[in-house]
Amino acid sequence: MASRTPYLVVVVVQLLFGLAILSASIADAQLSESFYAKTCPGGVQAVANVVNAAVRSDRRSAAGLLRLHFHDCFVRGCDASVLLSSTPGNTAEKDAPPNFSLKGFGIIDQAKAALEKTCPGVFSCSDILALAARDAISFIGGPRWRVPLGRRDALVSHAFEANSNLPGENFVHRTLLKVFARKGFTESEMVVLSGAHTIGLTHCSKVTPRLYTYPSQTGSDPYLSSSFVAAMKKQCPNTRSTANRFVLLDSSKGGQTFDVNYYSNILSHRAVFKSDDALLFTQTGRDKVKALSKSQSEFFSEFGAAMEKMGRLGVLTGTRGQIRNRCSRTN
Known part of the structure; x- marks a missing residue:
């Protein structure tokens, strides 16, 4: 029996890995460009209005919003964990060294505030991040890509995960x-x-x-x-x-x-x-x-x-995560 243990371990690991991939695929499939068509009509345009005004005022904001989305998705997935502030008992992603120079948090907050006036508790911060990056790059003459929606927001954010998942400027x-x-x-x-x-x-x-x-x-x-x-x-x-x-x-x-x-x-x-x-x-x-x-x-x-x-990396959908009322903290 002892000789079979390594084989059983491998089988279990492969099964768990397969289930993780299946779970991610199911969550991915739940995203849709029309996700807010009934619950928050005009919400996508509201985000674009805020982003376009910000980039028109300072063209450098486009790079900041694109980088913010990238740094969010490469740590835990596209779940707005990068927007959460640190608490007395936890240092959040935004306070990890790779994220010290991140810009654009205020623009995301403006978009969220605008949405909360018309569609309270409906539009996720993670969807705002994804849309803001696309809209900002498109506004300065870059490409425009599809942004399926329906992401939910993470409940946790840890600085050590940012340190271990983000690429560095000196990487070979x-x-x-x-x-x-x-x-x-x-x-x-x-x-x-x-x-x-x-x-x-x-x-x-x-x-x-x-x-x-x-x-x-x-x-x-x-x-x-x-x-x-x-x-x-x-x-x-x-x-x-x-x-x-x-x-x-x-x-x-x-x-x-x-x-x-x-x-x-x-x-x-x-x-x-x-x-x-x-x-x-x-x-x-x-x-x-x-x-x-x-x-x-x-x-x-x-x-x-x-x-x-x-934008589909590690998304939370269904009942996982939450829709934050404010992007910098959990409800």
Whole structure:
């Protein structure tokens, strides 16, 4: 009997894994673009109105809302856990180091407040997050993808889960691929989703190690274009006072245009992060970067498809979770 134990363990593990996949598929199938048609007609447009006004006022908000959705979905699934505030007994995701620079919480709160006036207790914060990311990117001329609705909001949020699930700016290809593969994404989809770095900002503190303290004779990363290093040093002097100064991830066209220039930057050794350079590590990755750099229509189509897929990660539906009255705390 003892010799059968390992086999039985494997069978049980496989069964549980299969049930988890089946459960996720069932929840996924319950999402629908018309979910609020009867319970909150006009709700989807209300979110768009708030988002469009915010992005019109500050174009940089688009990158913030896109990143907020991404950071939510990669931790526990698309359940608005990233919006919950810490409590005396728990440090929430938003207070984990990878999330210190997240922006857009106020915009989500505005959208939720607007919905609570007309459809109280109906529209989830997680659905607002998914819609806001799509609407913001579409507003600045990026792709527009389907957003099936019906997600419910998480009851818990833990900082340690953000630390272990989110990709970092210095990840090598192997680690980056593992993080995306855990969420069900292929290498090609990883390259496509990384294209989000065509917009947005980062702090100089994330850049200066490659400019001044890299283990090389010059102190700069020799992989980077020398002209890019010179330009970045002007924007980010190696001083403590400028560590929190913002720098564009893609400086072309004002830095807030959703286009394929990000991929051109990678190929010309002008990408800000090491994780961007890592996309070229394999031949398949390099080929994908080259293909996307030449076709905005291909990038838009594949980015939209990958975002729709991401928006279905680990969703809560039915009676799981709740519909929060305020996005920053549970009811």
